[in-house]
Amino acid sequence: MMIAYAVFWIWAAISPTNRTQWFFENMLVVAFLLALVFTYRKYRFTNTSYACMFIFLCFHTYAAHYTYDQTPFDLWLKAAYHTRRSYFDRVVHFLFGLLWTYPIRELLLRFTTLRKFWTYVIPVAFNFAFSALFEIMEMAVAMVGGQPGQDYLGLQGDIYDTQKDMGLGLAGAMVAAAILADVIRARARQASQRK
Numbered sequence: 001m002m003i004a005y006a007v008f009w010i011w012a013a014i015s016p017t018n019r020t021q022w023f024f025e026n027m028l029v030v031a032f033l034l035a036l037v038f039t040y041r042k043y044r045f046t047n048t049s050y051a052c053m054f055i056f057l058c059f060h061t062y063a064a065h066y067t068y069d070q071t072p073f074d075l076w077l078k079a080a081y082h083t084r085r086s087y088f089d090r091v092v093h094f095l096f097g098l099l100w101t102y103p104i105r106e107l108l109l110r111f112t113t114l115r116k117f118w119t120y121v122i123p124v125a126f127n128f129a130f131s132a133l134f135e136i137m138e139m140a141v142a143m144v145g146g147q148p149g150q151d152y153l154g155l156q157g158d159i160y161d162t163q164k165d166m167g168l169g170l171a172g173a174m175v176a177a178a179i180l181a182d183v184i185r186a187r188a189r190q191a192s193q194r195k
Contacts, residue, residue, distance in 0.1 A: 001054040008058060012065035024141055025064035029057060043110075049103035056099040059092050068092070085158060093165045097127045097172025102180065120177040124170070131169030135162045 009029075016022035036053075045053075063071055069086035077083050104123040108114050114122065139162075158164070 001050055005054055005057055005061075009061055012061045016065045017067045017070055021067050022064050025060070025068075029060065029064075045103055045106060049106050052099040052102050056092075056095055059095055063088055063092055090164065090168055093131065093168040094172040096131065097124075097169040097174070098176045099172075100127055100130075101173045101176035105177075105180065120181055124173040124177050127173035128166065128170040131166040135166055138162075 013022070013026075066072065068089040071086070071088045074086040074088050077087060101123045104126050105119050108119050108122055
């Protein structure tokens with residue numbers, strides 16, 4: 001997955017639509033990947049967690065290449081349905097919550113004594129908090145970055161863009177937690193029936 005993502009990232013780094021926005025979008029990605037590489041010997045996630053991270057990073061990298069409001073998906077959507085804003089951005093915020101809940105829960109199970117209810121609630125809360133932190137970071141970049149920073153913020157005329165983005169991250173995390181809880185309950189029932 002790392003090799004596939006590296007190839008995809010290199011493709012996305014070649015002639016992005018807006019180099020400044022691409023740079024802003026990739027600062028956290030590079031820091032995160034370096035952290036994964038340097039901690040790999042001490043801590044390895046499960047393949048499921050790596051797959052979740054890989055899928056999310058691919059969506060994010062695709063959007064960073066085109067800018068979130070100019071992806072081919074959004075251009076098609078705007079032409080076909082006469083929408084005024086980019087919705088790919090909304091999809092990625094939802095996927096953030098959906099796909100990061102599993103790896104966060106895995107970390108909690110491995111490094112804390114928390115179990116049951118809290119291993120679902122805390123990943124949801126973490127995703128919501130990180131969504132809020134990301135929106136604050138976007139605001140800071142917009143404040144100091146001039147016009148490129150304003151473009152990076154990407155409100156697209158929606159004064160509630162920030163709140164909607166955070167809400168979608170929360171919704172994705174809640175869906176993921178509910179699915180995880182259901183799958184784990186089903187496995188527990190199957191295990192008890194076998195006994």
